Amino acid sequence: MPVPTVEWKNNRLKVIDQSVLPHRLRFICCNSVKSVWDIIREMKIRGAPLLGVAAAYGVYLGVRNSKKNLFKDLERTIKYLSTSRPTARNLFWALEGMKKIAYAHRKEPAGKIKKILLEEAERILEEDKEICRKIGKFGKHLIKNNDRILTHCNAGGLATADYGTALGVIFTSHREKKKIRVYVDETRPVLQGARLTTWELMREGIDTTLICDNTAAHLMAKGEIDKVIVGADRIAKNGDTANKIGTYNLALLAHYHEIPFYVAAPTSTIDVRIKSGKDITIEERGADEVRKIGNTYIAPKRVKVLNPAFDVTPNRFITAIVTEKGILHKPFARSIKKVI
């Protein structure tokens, strides 16, 4: 990504406002934990790894002006940020990491602890970049020359601190001169595929075709899709994977059409305390996300809506999980255990 999705600049967290892409490239600077909470909640930033990075800086922003009760402020900040969005594991993983490092240095002066927290957020950001590279490096072996790849939502640079997880695999393969065509699900209701993934792929000069979410089965039946690769928001101990709504749909279709279905995600997305997908909390979002596009109502204003932001793909429909520690194969309960 020539334009960083997220950076720490002038003592503020600077991010791309993803809600106005692809037509405007606008930045948001956050200098309070409230503003970080808001941009997460309102999906001005999204993508599980990016939410982890932002949450880490959010913790620092929540305590940097703390006068007396640093740890009380820390606890309150973490509790507050954890209410922003429920499903992405990385957000909680980052909050836990920040808390842990603070407590590990609890004997230090407050100023020192604050400094350590900022450094830890920076470390998480840098680590995420490294993770993207490694996922790309491992994942590229799954991609063949002339592959036609379908992806859903956005697991690219805009979902991470670097060039993405699922898209990282695609970018790495493309840079190594493999000829690839990518079909992008538009990904209703927030249209991350139509708005973000197409934008990222086209900037890299990758052959990109946008489709509606309901079109994948038709393309698969015609033999137009060689593999599917998506990101993840939370992966259970057994490999069941929560990701953007529509992922389970694709996984089932891929399974029926005997097309490999890959998940690409950092190991920080894996939640070993969750045994299986049925225990993953699925965020329900507001009705107007579906009723409206932009400011325009596309449906009756008072129609009831069901708008789950994620779904869960059972492990049996996943061919492999690409992580920064290598490619995990079935049985995932065992391969996950080895890397966590």
Place this chain on the structure above:
Amino acid sequence: MPVPTVEWKNNRLKVIDQSVLPHRLRFICCNSVKSVWDIIREMKIRGAPLLGVAAAYGVYLGVRNSKKNLFKDLERTIKYLSTSRPTARNLFWALEGMKKIAYAHRKEPAGKIKKILLEEAERILEEDKEICRKIGKFGKHLIKNNDRILTHCNAGGLATADYGTALGVIFTSHREKKKIRVYVDETRPVLQGARLTTWELMREGIDTTLICDNTAAHLMAKGEIDKVIVGADRIAKNGDTANKIGTYNLALLAHYHEIPFYVAAPTSTIDVRIKSGKDITIEERGADEVRKIGNTYIAPKRVKVLNPAFDVTPNRFITAIVTEKGILHKPFARSIKKVI
């Protein structure tokens, strides 16, 4: 439908402009074959049975001012209308019917033949109303009290001259006091589900919930869907069914989750000259239907798009086909033969 979707009034074809629903109820009056072609092409009207009715009136409009060469004008009109949209069988069925009746009376004076053509169009309209009632009457037996039904696109009053095929089954069941909940796929890109089906169902006081097209699998996995019912644009001799893009997707998902999947359509949708679905012509529509919603671009302006308007559901994924002549069961090759 308290408001007729289509009627012949003051020597013009009067239809609801479906492109501005649900926010505006606007009518279009056509007094030329060109205007009928335009509203079909631009999808101001859509729905296979309705296209049949409109095409029939279009034939009359194309010849009513014919001076010398009535049959030359007739042939040209029919050829022209057949280029409006390629997939809906009913459109061609109506054109063939109009042609046949004209030739059956070729010895009559031109004025008489014109009158016969107008009467035939009127008969097709009235017959479509009767067909909707019969489909409702047969189909209602498939619906149980407390059923949660998923439908895709719009196979309602707006797709026919009366109260619809798939929705006709739902309306009939509702009027007979069965408690039903209906989930409606928004149906990208033209949003017939979000705009039209919700509007029709809510006017009848039916419990209606709008979902994005990518959400059905998630609901099925949760046990929230009891049956799926959709319309059809063209049914092959073996039962393979072309319908709005996304239908095959739903049929596969229903099959996996062991949920009955019904098609409701008049027998005029069946094309016995087509052996199987792979011979059905699938219309490809313009890229901006996907890139834009209303006047707003939701994707990069130059992104490539694949926008097939229909897909084909193989007969093995269809539980039964509800027609005005009864419910057709498998093997469809045999049950179709009995009614055609």
